Amino acid sequence: MNLENFDIAKIDYEKIFVEYVIPWGTKALFALLIFFIGSIVAKWVVSLIGKALGRSKMDDMLIKFLKNILRWVLMLIVLVAALDQLGVDTTSFIALLGAAGLAVGLALKDSLQNFASGVMLIMFRPFKTGDFVEAGGTKGIVEEIRIFSTQMRTPDNCEVIVPNGDIFTNAITNYSARDTRRIDLVIGVGYDDDLKKTKEVLEQVLAAEERILEEPETFLAVGELGASSVDFFVRPWVNASDYFATKCALLENIKVALDDAGISIPFPQMDVHFDPPAEKSA
Numbered sequence: 001m002n003l004e005n006f007d008i009a010k011i012d013y014e015k016i017f018v019e020y021v022i023p024w025g026t027k028a029l030f031a032l033l034i035f036f037i038g039s040i041v042a043k044w045v046v047s048l049i050g051k052a053l054g055r056s057k058m059d060d061m062l063i064k065f066l067k068n069i070l071r072w073v074l075m076l077i078v079l080v081a082a083l084d085q086l087g088v089d090t091t092s093f094i095a096l097l098g099a100a101g102l103a104v105g106l107a108l109k110d111s112l113q114n115f116a117s118g119v120m121l122i123m124f125r126p127f128k129t130g131d132f133v134e135a136g137g138t139k140g141i142v143e144e145i146r147i148f149s150t151q152m153r154t155p156d157n158c159e160v161i162v163p164n165g166d167i168f169t170n171a172i173t174n175y176s177a178r179d180t181r182r183i184d185l186v187i188g189v190g191y192d193d194d195l196k197k198t199k200e201v202l203e204q205v206l207a208a209e210e211r212i213l214e215e216p217e218t219f220l221a222v223g224e225l226g227a228s229s230v231d232f233f234v235r236p237w238v239n240a241s242d243y244f245a246t247k248c249a250l251l252e253n254i255k256v257a258l259d260d261a262g263i264s265i266p267f268p269q270m271d272v273h274f275d276p277p278a279e280k281s282a
Contacts, residue, residue, distance in 0.1 A: 027085055027086050028086065030085050031082045031083070031085040031086045032082075034078065034081050034082045034085055035078060035079070035082040038074075038075075038077075038078030038081060038082070039075065039078060041074075041078075042071065042074035042075055042077075042078055043071075045070070045074060046067050046070050046071050046074065049066075049067070049070060050063055050067050053066065064144055064145070064146075065118065065122050065145055065146070065147070066122075068146065068147055069147070111148055113165040114147075114148040114149065114163045114164040114165045115147055115148055115164070117163075117164035117165045117167065117168035117169070118145060118146065118147055118148060118149075118150075118164040120168050121145055121150070121164060121167065121168055122145065126172045126174060127142050127172065127174045127176075127177070128142070129142055129143065129144070130142065130176070131174055131175075131176040131177070132174075132175045132176045133152075133172060133173060133174045133175065133176070134172070134173040134175070135150075135152075135162065135166075135167040135170070135171075135172045135173070136150075136162040136163065136166035136167040136170060137162075137166065137170075138152055138154070138160050138162050139154065139155070140152035140153050140154040140155070140160055141153045143159075145164070146164075148163065148164060149161045149162060149163050149164055150162050150164055150167055175240065175243075176240060178240060179239065179240060180213060180216075180237050180238065180239055180240060181237070181238060181239075181240045181243045182216075182235055182236070182237050182238075183234075183235065183236050183237075183238060183243065183246060183247045183250065184233075184234075184235055185233075185234040185235070185247070185250065185251070185254075186223070186224075186231050186232070186233060186234075187202065187231070187232045187234055187254060187258075187265070188226060188228075188229030188230065188231045188232075188265060188266055189229060189230050189232070189258070189263055189264060189265060189266070190229060190230070190263075190264040190265075190266050191229070191230060192264075193230075193263045193264060194263075195222065195230060197261065197263065198232065198258070198261075198263050199220065199232070201254075201257050201258060201261050201263065202220055202232060202234060202254065202257075203220065204257065205250065205253045205254050205257050206218055206220070206234070206236055206250075208253070209236070209246065209249065209250060209253070211238050211239070211242045211245075211246045211249075212236040212237065212238055212246065213236075213237045213238060213239070215237075216237045218234075218235065218236040218237065219233065219234075219235040219236075220232065220233070220234055220235070221233055228266045229265075229266040234250070234254075236250070
């Protein structure tokens with residue numbers, strides 16, 4: 001085009017406005033409306049379904065997980081609807097999205113493993129919100145299971161995010177799964193001490209502890225003749241919530257009671273002997 005002969009006055013602004021600005025502006029406006037209204041509706045639907053699941057007494061952890069999945073699915077539908085309003089070929093877009101998803105999936109296989117593990121954790125439910133567990137190399141209280149990870153709170157009140165893959169592919173110890181737990185103590189006394197008296201002292205300490213359950217019955221017996229001590233196996237049962245406090249109290253009370261009774265608790269000792277240097281011959 002020869003710019004010298006170009007007459008700006010000949011531009012039909014009305015035609016451009018009618019044929020281009022108004023249609024594209026209208027499409028853009030409707031696309032924005034679809035996106036924002038769709039986002040609000042999606043949020044409302046997720047909230048509504050969450051309340052319905054909550055009334056069904058479903059586990060909170062499962063509800064949060066399902067709500068996260070539903071939120072992502074609905075937002076993807078809203079995005080596709082907004083792009084379709086703009087005139088974007090959504091069929092090609094979905095195909096492109098699928099191809100990109102495959103490429104991303106291959107690149108992020110660890111993340112997909114965490115996602116699949118999260119689904120399996122929800123299905124098999126080896127623990128629930130509030131349980132104290134040892135999983136993925138971490139001990140703590142389960143607060144929330146997410147799409148890719150699980151949030152836990154350690155006994156010293158630290159927040160730990162553990163990948164779901166590390167949890168599901170390794171052993172899970174749920175300390176809260178049962179209402180009761182057994183305390184396993186090994187109390188060693190000297191070979192010269194009176195075993196009957198020792199057993200009586202231990203029985204008195206156990207009888208004085210109110211948190212110990214009558215059923216199952218407490219096991220108390222000589223369990224092993226060690227290298228330097230006679231070992232008593234002390235195995236009382238308590239409520240799971242009383243485990244740590246009762247264990248600490250028993251250890252302290254047993255030590256005090258044995259000391260008062262003059263019963264020794266052997267501990268490792270080492271005797272070092274020095275031989276005088278040999279005299280040198282003349």
